[in-house]
Amino acid sequence: xxxxxxxxxxxxxxxxxxxxxxxxxxxxxxxxxxxxxxxxxxxxxxxxxxxxxxxxxxxxxxxxxxxxxxxxxxxxxxxxxxxxxxxxxxxxxxxxxxxxxxxxxxxxxxxxxxxxxxxxxxxxxxxxxxxxxxxxxxxxxxxxxxxxxxxxxxxxxxxxxxxxxxxxxxxxxxxxxxxxxxxxxxxxxxxxxxxxxxxxxxxxxxxxxxxxxxxxxxxxxxxxxxxxxxxxxxxxxxxxxxxxxxxxxxxxxxxxxxxxxxxxxxxxxxxxxxxxxxxxxxxxxxxxxxxxxxxxxxxxxxxxxxxxxxxxxxxxxxxxxxxxxxxxxxxxxxxxxxxxxxxxxxxxxxxxxxxxxxxxxxxxxxxxxxxxxxxxxxxxxxxxxxxxxxxxxxxxxxxxxxxxxxxxxxxxxxxxxxxxxxxxxxxxxxxxxxxxxxxxxxxxxxxxxxxxxxxxxxxxxxxxxxxxxxxxxxxxxxxxxxxxxxxxxxxxxxxxxxxxxxxxxxxxxxxxxxxxxxxxxxxxxxxxxxxxxxxxxxxxxxxxxxxxxxxxxxxxxxxxxxxxxxxxxxxxxxxxxxxxxxxxxxxxxxxxxxxxxxxxxxxxxxxxxxxxxxxxxxxxxxxxxxxxxxxxxxxxxxxxxxxxxxxxxxxxxxxxxxxxxxxxxxxxxxxxxxxxxxxxxxxxxxxxxxxxxxxxxxxxxxxxxxxxxxxxxxxxxxxxxxxxxxxxxxxxxxxxxxxxxxxxxxxxxxxxxxxxxxxx
Numbered sequence: 001x002x003x004x005x006x007x008x009x010x011x012x013x014x015x016x017x018x019x020x021x022x023x024x025x026x027x028x029x030x031x032x033x034x035x036x037x038x039x040x041x042x043x044x045x046x047x048x049x050x051x052x053x054x055x056x057x058x059x060x061x062x063x064x065x066x067x068x069x070x071x072x073x074x075x076x077x078x079x080x081x082x083x084x085x086x087x088x089x090x091x092x093x094x095x096x097x098x099x100x101x102x103x104x105x106x107x108x109x110x111x112x113x114x115x116x117x118x119x120x121x122x123x124x125x126x127x128x129x130x131x132x133x134x135x136x137x138x139x140x141x142x143x144x145x146x147x148x149x150x151x152x153x154x155x156x157x158x159x160x161x162x163x164x165x166x167x168x169x170x171x172x173x174x175x176x177x178x179x180x181x182x183x184x185x186x187x188x189x190x191x192x193x194x195x196x197x198x199x200x201x202x203x204x205x206x207x208x209x210x211x212x213x214x215x216x217x218x219x220x221x222x223x224x225x226x227x228x229x230x231x232x233x234x235x236x237x238x239x240x241x242x243x244x245x246x247x248x249x250x251x252x253x254x255x256x257x258x259x260x261x262x263x264x265x266x267x268x269x270x271x272x273x274x275x276x277x278x279x280x281x282x283x284x285x286x287x288x289x290x291x292x293x294x295x296x297x298x299x300x301x302x303x304x305x306x307x308x309x310x311x312x313x314x315x316x317x318x319x320x321x322x323x324x325x326x327x328x329x330x331x332x333x334x335x336x337x338x339x340x341x342x343x344x345x346x347x348x349x350x351x352x353x354x355x356x357x358x359x360x361x362x363x364x365x366x367x368x369x370x371x372x373x374x375x376x377x378x379x380x381x382x383x384x385x386x387x388x389x390x391x392x393x394x395x396x397x398x399x400x401x402x403x404x405x406x407x408x409x410x411x412x413x414x415x416x417x418x419x420x421x422x423x424x425x426x427x428x429x430x431x432x433x434x435x436x437x438x439x440x441x442x443x444x445x446x447x448x449x450x451x452x453x454x455x456x457x458x459x460x461x462x463x464x465x466x467x468x469x470x471x472x473x474x475x476x477x478x479x480x481x482x483x484x485x486x487x488x489x490x491x492x493x494x495x496x497x498x499x500x501x502x503x504x505x506x507x508x509x510x511x512x513x514x515x516x517x518x519x520x521x522x523x524x525x526x527x528x529x530x531x532x533x534x535x536x537x538x539x540x541x542x543x544x545x546x547x548x549x550x551x552x553x554x555x556x557x558x559x560x561x562x563x564x565x566x567x568x569x570x571x572x573x574x575x576x577x578x579x580x581x582x583x584x585x586x587x588x589x590x591x592x593x594x595x596x597x598x599x600x601x602x603x604x605x606x607x608x609x610x611x612x613x614x615x616x617x618x619x620x621x622x623x624x625x626x627x628x629x630x631x632x633x634x635x636x637x638x639x640x641x642x643x644x645x646x647x648x649x650x651x652x653x654x655x656x657x658x659x660x661x662x663x664x665x666x667x668x669x670x671x672x673x674x675x676x677x678x679x680x681x682x683x684x685x686x687x688x689x690x691x692x693x694x695x696x697x698x699x700x701x702x703x704x705x706x707x708x709x710x711x712x713x714x715x716x717x718x719x720x721x722x723x724x725x726x727x728x729x730x731x732x733x734x735x736x737x738x739x740x741x742x743x744x745x746x747x748x749x750x751x752x753x754x755x756x757x758x759x760x
Contacts, residue, residue, distance in 0.1 A: 060571025282406020335596025507531025
């Protein structure tokens with residue numbers, strides 16, 4: 001009986017040990033303790049993702065930056081005994097310290113990458129466990145980014161999970177990476193060499209004999225290649241590797257065909273599966289030519305895309321998967337084929353969707369500078385060991401956590417970093433570039449420049465390719481200056497592989513004009529019409545220059561920047577093509593959709609510009625349909641075909657009152673229609689006249705006082721002075737005095753009479 005019992009317990013133990021990894025969602029039932037900007041203490045139950053800046057920052061306030069606490073009580077499952085338990089945070093901003101049952105587990109410095117700690121030794125199985133996470137988004141000079149035109153929202157703003165593994169497992173501890181690296185080389189239509197490198201963590205007290213199995217599966221699940229090895233792994237960390245040559249590979253070919261293999265790794269001991277993991281494999285090769293631009297799998301592609309920030313209305317950066325999906329759907333609807341994830345590591349969900357959608361991704365380290373004309377406490381670089389160590393850590397995290405995403409083709413090292421001669425970060429940028437080439441020699445390195453490459457050529461020679469943030473026609477100059485700048489760089493440095501990492505203009509859906517003029521870029525108003533004009537001009541310039549390997553308009557979405565006072569909202573950068581709440585697509589969105597998307601587009605620009613003061617107007621339409629007709633108040637105008645997505649009818653007459661505007665087009669026997677109503681009103685008729693009267697009444701007292709004082713002065717220093725002198729002077733002064741006095745009396749009468757009429 002005793003032998004049978006021992007044998008049964010052994011079987012249970014083996015069965016438990018043989019179970020592979022398990023991931024448990026750890027997002028619910030947290031308690032948040034913090035403080036509001038006004039000083040009110042907060043103690044509430046929250047669900048992760050969560051940010052304590054979801055309300056204050058978007059109002060343009062100097063949002064709360066401090067230290068807050070998250071706690072959660074939980075029971076350890078009895079099945080976890082004999083296992084290893086890890087807690088993984090996908091994103092906590094900016095610094096964090098994790099405590100388990102009043103003991104410090106570890107800390108992390110950096111707000112955008114995942115991190116993981118093993119908590120096995122801290123768990124209680126006989127009573128509740130308490131995990132405490134101390135989070136701070138206070139400014140610190142040794143954690144990047146130091147500066148930036150975006151908000152640093154505090155909180156545990158991405159998902160949390162518990163990972164349960166066997167004592168010997170695929171390691172999750174290599175910078176919180178998957179522990180499997182799929183390294184591809186010599187990729188072509190004929191062959192692709194792939195190394196499956198797996199990191200093993202052995203937490204037992206002795207080396208172990210394992211079976212290392214890996215297999216490459218195609219999209220249908222059929223095994224294409226496989227290998228099995230018997231290996232001896234030491235205590236601690238070790239690497240296992242299989243190498244394959246895949247003949248006639250099905251290539252990941254961008255949006256045209258984003259084909260993805262899967263690589264499955266199984267770790268067995270004594271014939272029992274002890275860990276298993278699946279990673280995506282998208283085989284592709286790519287290059288950039290200084291004159292011809294970007295090539296994917298040997299074919300030229302004009303990379304046209306957007307930059308994206310991750311925050312939104314009432315959520316800050318604490319987004320759900322549904323939020324990320326909506327963002328991706330909007331970007332794909334507009335027709336982008338490349339995406340710059342600025343200025344930091346984004347949610348894992350975004351990279352996954354980019355893989356399956358075929359987008360070429362620019363992934364970015366949050367090493368952010370700021371234009372030299374902006375006076376702040378730092379230019380984004382501190383020449384200290386602590387700063388450099390943190391930037392290198394975050395670069396390792398970015399690369400290793402996202403190594404297997406086929407969509408990522410370039411690692412960006414910086415954005416708008418200054419290169420002063422007395423304390424230049426140039427040598428440090430070279431160190432970062434060396435890390436990229438060591439961790440991932442198969443992808444390109446890039447940086448987003450703001451300094452003039454003609455004056456600072458050496459700063460443009462570090463990375464494989466380069467790009468520039470240019471705002472010609474917004475912060476400076478005219479739109480046409482972009483072409484001049486890019487041509488000058490290309491001609492002076494023909495070996496530079498240059499792209500456009502940012503260009504954009506603000507646009508408010510509530511502010512409009514029929515007279516184009518460059519607005520105050522940091523003030524009010526920001527007419528939607530100027531934003532559309534800006535992008536129309538820039539796309540012409542871009543498309544005329546094949547040497548520009550890729551372009552990224554700034555920005556896909558309006559985003560929070562608390563110190564801005566522009567457009568129609570305080571605390572908002574309004575350069576997005578979609579509003580902060582994702583509910584409204586601006587006119588420029590449809591312009592790009594008409595140029596980049598295969599979906600039928602028919603959109604009347606300035607449809608929100610309802611109230612018109614001119615009897616003549618242009619009707620501008622964005623469309624990719626071959627022929628568009630216009631009807632205004634029942635009158636039909638000649639059909640026109642779009643040029644670069646734009647159709648314009650000029651000098652269209654409007655009638656007083658409501659004007660019905662209708663555009664129509666047909667494609668493949670499907671009718672498309674878009675319509676709006678514009679109101680033509682004269683300035684001094686009806687309600688508009690009343691408005692001007694009340695505008696006057698608001699300032700009438702000032703004019704009455706000024707008129708009275710002026711009349712008195714003219715009487716004593718004019719009329720009396722010239723009474724006995726030259727008659728012409730005398731009568732001229734008397735005339736001015738009478739006109740001014742009469743005007744003042746009329747204003748005084750209006751000031752009292754009009755309100756008395758309204759008062760009954």
